[in-house]
Amino acid sequence: MKPILVTGTGVVSAIGLGKAQTLEALLNGRSGVGPLQYLKTGHKEFPVGEVKLTDAEMRTHLGLAEDAISTRTALMGMLALEEALQDAGLTAEMLPKVGFISGTTVGGMDMSEQFYLDFVNSEAHKEYIAAHDCGNCTEMTANHFGKFAFVTTLSTACSSAANAIILGANMIRCGEADIVVVGGSECITKFHLNGFNSLMILDTEPCRPFDATRNGLNLGEGAAYLVLESEESTKRRGAKAQALLSGYGNACDAFHQTASSPEGEGAYLAMKEALELAEIQPSDIDYINAHGTGTPNNDTSESQAMIRLFDGKVPPVSSTKPFTGHTTSASGSIEAVFCILALQHGFLPVNLNWSQPMENGIVPVSQPAKKMLKHVLCNAFGFGGNDSSLLLSSVKAHEPVEGPIHTTNPETCYILSAKQISIQQPLSEDWMQAPVIYEEPFVLSIDPNFKNYISSIEARRMGKILKRAVATSKEALNASGLDTVDATITGTGYGCIENTEFFLDALSREGEQLLKPTYFMQSTHNTVSSLVAIQMKNYSYNVTYAHKGISFDSALQDAWLQFRLGKIESALVGGHDEMTETFYHILKKGGVMGKGDERCGEAAVSVVLASASRCEEVRRSHPEMKPLCKLSGFEMLHQPTTNTLKDAVTRMLQSAGKSLADVDYILTGISGDHGNDAAYLQETKILFGDKPLLKYKHLFGESFTASGIGLYVAAQCLKAGRVPASLFVDSMEISDRQPKCILLYNRSDGKNVSLTILEA
């Protein structure tokens, strides 16, 4: 690939606020890990890497009002983003052309765990309910500085920020944006400190990655963002590059939800892919910033992967986690900034606290050393085996290549199959003939017999969301004619909310003792996607998006970009959300769900997409199988004006070789939320004139990933060559006109819009 330039960086962690303090600490071996000071917890026995500022101090620093609604994750994000934007010379006026992609898992959990019982029992602190959402943290961070062109949130546990960087790079390579700010933020919470404790992987001593005596990790916190930019854009505005992103890889270990495989398959594949994309040899790598958490399992597995990839000749390696603690979702971008500092200043970051070689492991850099570096790898691995590796290079390695950065495939992709579980008959299209009408405001999905998909021993730890994800994925894959897929991409607003609730409830009522590891391990959003990969033994690309009502849309966008880059030939894209009665009432109280006459709750959808050539292969082996429809355009926008929306519609139709006259129907997310519905009606009138409007949420309910159901509904209509009367917004418009082209218009939360074009 043509390298992408890094024109700005910002960081905050236990070793300091900003790059100057960070560099000083790295050069002088000054660790930020120490006794717990800020988090209110009984677990004083664990050393942690806290950012040495209270929330109030961060607010003051940022010029925020004392009573401004904010979470610690968002505050740290703002601190890092401020430095990155300034560094790159990006002003508020420029942001409407800049994207923002952040990674987090904790989101607003610091507030949810403080106020959980209030959320359940009273009206107190209800203004913090909406802040629980990962996407809300991202928007809080972004909106402090202006209006970005689009925003989304990656949530793949400890590799979240690394995957945000990968998405940003894919967007630039596709020509979707010139500048994207990428990274992640995560504060320490009681929730995950106790969670990691229940998994017995926290060390009561300072962590010792790759040491024979290593006995677990220390938790850390922080945030970091990188400004990624295309070369053309840097030339246009005279921006200076600090480093290059020359390659990246993402693979799934597909082994276990909390443990890495002994041979580190996912880690090996991710690093290998990064090298291949950059077109450089293993011998060109000068340094690896390892994931190196200090747990016996990670360091063994990662060592094996490195020894295998480098054929025994492993370059200098260190884990910088003894400096910062494990900053979980933010580690990918924090450590990428460390790598950039090492490239710029020519040094090898030291692996503190190391003294004894481990059995069959690598020997890390144990003494500070000056060294000119050209290419470095930065690893970030997450629960569920969501493994990513970034390849960063010195600007001195840069050989400018003329011409645009994007080399996208004009070819489009096809939807081969789509399966749903919702309040309609599960895994069936019966709703097209006879939809079930429910009157209750809170709706739970109707489940099929899961024993057809999962053995009871496998099901022992699966919540309903996981069972539905496995069932819809297996059914969709089966109906697609494919044996496997090149990518598994999932959107989920709240993930395994049932287990999250169990854990929060136990933490709030019974305290920090005897918490069940099963509840904690399900609480990360990426549990769904990684479990699907484990079930299907799929080692390919695997990520999860968690950003309110555009979680599924973000997943679809990711696949869409990779099809255009020719990176994948097939993908399984899922949208999965479950709901509990308690959380439904909390979210209703917080104004997040159940507005107006909405029927809402949960839904699951799995869609298999394939390139034209993969479709052709399917057709040859299964002549009876035909794609449901073609995906010919996709776009996502944050807080667009009517004009930017108009432009987006025109642009999309143009690149799909269509005009508005070719569009037969507009499928909206009209849900019964009167405010949002009025905006839908007003905007569609301006954008699409008198095109007949369709809706589906009155039949399937509203959920965070309902837009996935929208895609399923439109695809089934195109396949059937008719639109059921039940879908028309205005009964006067009901017609038997055959749909050839449907435009999906999802307007979530009044802020985020996605547009999708499907063709028969």
Add this chain to the structure above:
Amino acid sequence: MDELIYTLKQQIIEALNLEDMTPEDIDENAALFGEGLGLDSIDALELIVLMEKNYGIKLKDPNQGKEIFKSVAVMADYISKNRTK
């Protein structure tokens, strides 16, 4: 001892959410991990919580579980010798 074994089986089924299983389905001498029931490291952690909650036995190192959780019978024997409640 038989009574403890039976109770323990019930507690294991509940803690690990072994749907469709009854105490009669578990052979107290069969391996819990690997070949036998096919449990994994998370189940081992759940068993550690189970022992602390019901019998007041606190394990500091998850590796200790490897010996103690060999089978229900071995586990019951360990509990009877070390229980504090």
